[in-house]
Amino acid sequence: MNMVRMPSRGLWAALLALGAGLTGMAHADSAADNAIIVASTTSTQDSGLFEYLLPIFERRSGITVHVVAQGTGQALDTARRGDADVVFVHARDAELKFLAEGESLRRYPVMYNDFVLVGPASDPARVRGIKDAAAALRAIRNRGAVFVSRGDRSGTNLEELSLWKTAGVDIDAVRRPWYRSIGQGMGATLNFAAATGGYTLSDRATWLNFGNKGELRILVEGDRRLRNQYGVMLVNPQKHPNVHKARGQAFIDYLVSPEGQRDIASYRINGQQLFYPDAGSDE
Numbered sequence: 001m002n003m004v005r006m007p008s009r010g011l012w013a014a015l016l017a018l019g020a021g022l023t024g025m026a027h028a029d030s031a032a033d034n035a036i037i038v039a040s041t042t043s044t045q046d047s048g049l050f051e052y053l054l055p056i057f058e059r060r061s062g063i064t065v066h067v068v069a070q071g072t073g074q075a076l077d078t079a080r081r082g083d084a085d086v087v088f089v090h091a092r093d094a095e096l097k098f099l100a101e102g103e104s105l106r107r108y109p110v111m112y113n114d115f116v117l118v119g120p121a122s123d124p125a126r127v128r129g130i131k132d133a134a135a136a137l138r139a140i141r142n143r144g145a146v147f148v149s150r151g152d153r154s155g156t157n158l159e160e161l162s163l164w165k166t167a168g169v170d171i172d173a174v175r176r177p178w179y180r181s182i183g184q185g186m187g188a189t190l191n192f193a194a195a196t197g198g199y200t201l202s203d204r205a206t207w208l209n210f211g212n213k214g215e216l217r218i219l220v221e222g223d224r225r226l227r228n229q230y231g232v233m234l235v236n237p238q239k240h241p242n243v244h245k246a247r248g249q250a251f252i253d254y255l256v257s258p259e260g261q262r263d264i265a266s267y268r269i270n271g272q273q274l275f276y277p278d279a280g281s282d283e
Helices: 008-017 023-032 042-046 049-061 072-080 092-100 133-143 155-166 186-196 204-209 245-256 258-266
Strands: 035-041 064-070 086-089 104-120 147-149 179-181 200-203 216-220 227-235
Touching (some): 042 049, 042 186, 042 204, 086 092, 104 258, 133 155, 133 216, 155 200, 186 204, 186 216, 227 245
Parallel strands (some): 035 064
Antiparallel strands (some): 086 227
């Protein structure tokens, strides 16, 4: 497996986040070993998708993929600095802003799944079975039940904040001890929710692959607003000349090809499909 693994990846991501100027070094390394750097979300890692998908691509192409797994906002910032060849994330508005800035020339829809609201089996906010995610959040706020937010500008965090807005809740203005923003990835957020008996929003793929569910259960799902769309973009080589255009595009072409779409659909946990390919869709 040729992913950048912890702790190396964690240190690398931290240095990138601090603006440590690793662009030249990272791309020199990837030039030497026929590799690319993909800035992606923690959900594609935490769900196990990359562990399944990347060896297939690497065997077919001979291209090694090094992944920097971050929240979507951080991944886009990494790409803005030219520290990645490809960005693969799930926050459509943020992706379109990235395009408008000229940081990429094209966005490709790849796949989708959905978000779920999870919480303790005792369900103190009484949201179990509610089909309106915004209404469920209002109930959590009204009852002062613990809600754990990733607080990391990830696609999941942006979706959560959008849902609070839809619910008519100004989360900054009404923030109380019940709202815990921890600035961590999905796995850590789920662990915190399990330890505190709190609610949180998770992408379904990470939830299914999460091993420490404890008393947490899926309580709200199925709202059309909870669709979770993923897109992939080549970082603009005209703006960042160190981008490996041909290799990066080869990875994108694989993801949106019939073969790549079939491979994405084939990834399952306990027989359950985690991602649904939709390359070429208008979303």
